[in-house]
Amino acid sequence: MxxxxxxxxxxxxxxxxxxxxxxxxxxxxxxxxxxxxxxxxxxxxxxxxxxxxxxxxxxxxxxxxxxxxxxxxxxxxxxxxxxxxxxxxxxxxxxxxxxxxxxxxxxxxxxxxxxxxxxxxxxxxxxxxxxxxxxxxxxxxxxxxxxxxxxxxxxxxxxxxxxxxxxxxxxxxxxxxxxxxxxxYVTIKSAPVEKEPFSLKLFKPLFVLGLIGFISFASEGAVVDWSALYLKEITLAPSHLFGAGFLAFSITMTLGRFLGDGISERIGSIKIVAVGAIVAILGYFGILSENSLFAILGFALTGLGFSVMVPELFRIGGKVKGVDSAQGIAFIAGIGYLGFLSGPVILGFLAEEFTLRTSFWTLLVCAFLVLLLTWTLRGKRN
Known part of the structure; x- marks a missing residue:
């Protein structure tokens, strides 16, 4: 805090x-x-x-x-x-x-x-x-x-x-x-950055950050759009609990963001993204249990896990060597918003072709992917 x-x-x-x-x-x-x-x-x-x-x-x-x-x-x-x-x-x-x-x-x-x-x-x-x-x-x-x-x-x-x-x-x-x-803040200007010519080496960290952002935003969009229906159709929760998944997700999302800076300061941006992925993975296992109360707890854990990811991605992206901070943030935000808008649509297609449970299995796999991607950034400091 x-x-x-x-x-x-x-x-x-x-x-x-x-x-x-x-x-x-x-x-x-x-x-x-x-x-x-x-x-x-x-x-x-x-x-x-x-x-x-x-x-x-x-x-x-x-x-x-x-x-x-x-x-x-x-x-x-x-x-x-x-x-x-x-x-x-x-x-x-x-x-x-x-x-x-x-x-x-x-x-x-x-x-x-x-x-x-x-x-x-x-x-x-x-x-x-x-x-x-x-x-x-x-x-x-x-x-x-x-x-x-x-x-x-x-x-x-x-x-x-x-x-x-x-x-x-x-x-x-x-x-x-x-x-x-x-x-x-109105007089503040960005510190000058010694920009480097475009190279795959320079683009690699931004691409990885963008990919993690895509998954994070897509997962958030999925919970917003599909949590109530999941509780209704998969866990067979009573009607008064349909909105409980999104509420739990929102509360822990807010709480996690207020706690995130202190944790990040102690363990670093990359590690906190990895920890967030692990917490989200645990949350998806709760959701996939098909028990209403465990699913609601799972939505809470996913909110807590993903809460720290986007702020840290912007923090890292704004400090990539050789890249203007605004350019780094704009790139990550653009890819992230693409995920927020397209993620629920893709998951809706999977739910229609298979089941809604298949969609959340896909999100679990994506959380594991985020955890793996953090290893490619492990040599980078805050």
């Missing part, structure tokens, strides 16, 4: 951590109104899926140019501009009067989310290097907390009875808090 205390006691670290929370507050608040938008525009599930694809397309569009924007503006200014654009872009989907404008709005929202995501992770990496501290994992814990805040905000829906008013108020409050703290 040392990193959590660091964030809460020092505005220099709270400021970027709150940007992490902000990103998920914006996105989560939009997400709870997806059914409203679907009914308002009278679109079917297929049309909604295409619209959400534009959100992902916006994220992927900005990734290749994110590092150039950060180099030009500075990581602090890019983070702040990302906050401003996200504040405005979060309002657009709910205000869209037509399906076509909804797609455009979600594309813009995706762009804003993408650049803010890369900038804030790069900002934390630069602060860690400059101040010789570690709080990347706890910052991702704030991202998880942002999702909790957005979820709790769903209880306000009957109070407002107006999605735009709800989103507008949330966006304004989040903007004001960011405005108060932006002075603590």
């Amino acid at each position: 040392k990193s959590l205390y660091l964030i809460l006691s020092n505005p220099r670290y709270f400021a970027p951590a709150f940007v992490f929370a902000s990103l998920n507050i914006w996105f989560g608040t939009w997400a709870i109104y997806i059914p409203y938008v679907k009914d308002k525009l009278e679109i079917n599930k297929a049309d909604l899926g295409i619209a959400l694809f534009f959100l992902a397309l916006g994220v992927f569009t900005v990734f290749p140019i994110a590092s150039k924007i950060i180099d030009k503006l500075g990581v602090g200014k890019t983070t702040w501009w990302g906050v401003l654009f996200c504040t405005l872009a979060a309002l657009l989907p709910l205000a869209s009067p037509s399906y076509e404008l909804l797609c455009v709005s979600l594309f813009v929202f995706g762009l804003s989310n993408g650049i803010t995501d890369i900038a804030m992770n790069t900002l934390v990496t630069e602060l860690e290097k400059e101040d010789k501290v570690q709080f990347m994992s706890a910052a991702h814990g704030f991202f998880s907390l942002g999702g909790v805040v957005a979820g709790l905000g769903s209880f306000l829906m009957p109070v407002f009875e107006n999605p735009m008013l709800h989103m507008g108020l949330i966006a304004l409050i989040v903007l004001i808090i960011n405005l108060i703290f932006k002075r603590h």
Whole structure:
């Protein structure tokens, strides 16, 4: 919890951590109104899926140019501009009067989310290097907390009875808090890096980190999309426990991220990713037991195991020798998001062709793969 205390006691670290929370507050608040938008525009599930694809397309569009924007503006200014654009872009989907404008709005929202995501992770990496501290994992814990805040905000829906008013108020409050703290990071620029020409030796660690990121994000997406159905169809859990797997996963994901920095500082980034893989493997064995309570405990363990992976991957990627920190983080984030979006789809295909249990056996094999991949990085330090 040392990193959590660091964030809460020092505005220099709270400021970027709150940007992490902000990103998920914006996105989560939009997400709870997806059914409203679907009914308002009278679109079917297929049309909604295409619209959400534009959100992902916006994220992927900005990734290749994110590092150039950060180099030009500075990581602090890019983070702040990302906050401003996200504040405005979060309002657009709910205000869209037509399906076509909804797609455009979600594309813009995706762009804003993408650049803010890369900038804030790069900002934390630069602060860690400059101040010789570690709080990347706890910052991702704030991202998880942002999702909790957005979820709790769903209880306000009957109070407002107006999605735009709800989103507008949330966006304004989040903007004001960011405005108060932006002075603590807005002038920060990335430290110059002596870049090396492209080579397979240089690309290898980034590729391995990207592959681990793909698996981590895909696993997280799988639990979000399939845990309730798994408890219903495979373990035959009672209806009041359908959401327990995701809840357990989310709680341990948040807790693990607040504890991760201290553990990483003691054993190193590579080892903590390996330990996380082992914990996730144990979790999948619990899930595959087909006992409801063991499965819920298994989802909790997978959340704890994967909680430390993504922050550590960004931390390592931002320190790869000869690679600009923003470029390293953008590469890992891009591959990771590809996993988050495609992973549940692939698992859905496996579930349709075979069984849902087969999908989770596949995730178990992938967790073992992560453990093996950490051996290829073992010569690399924090």
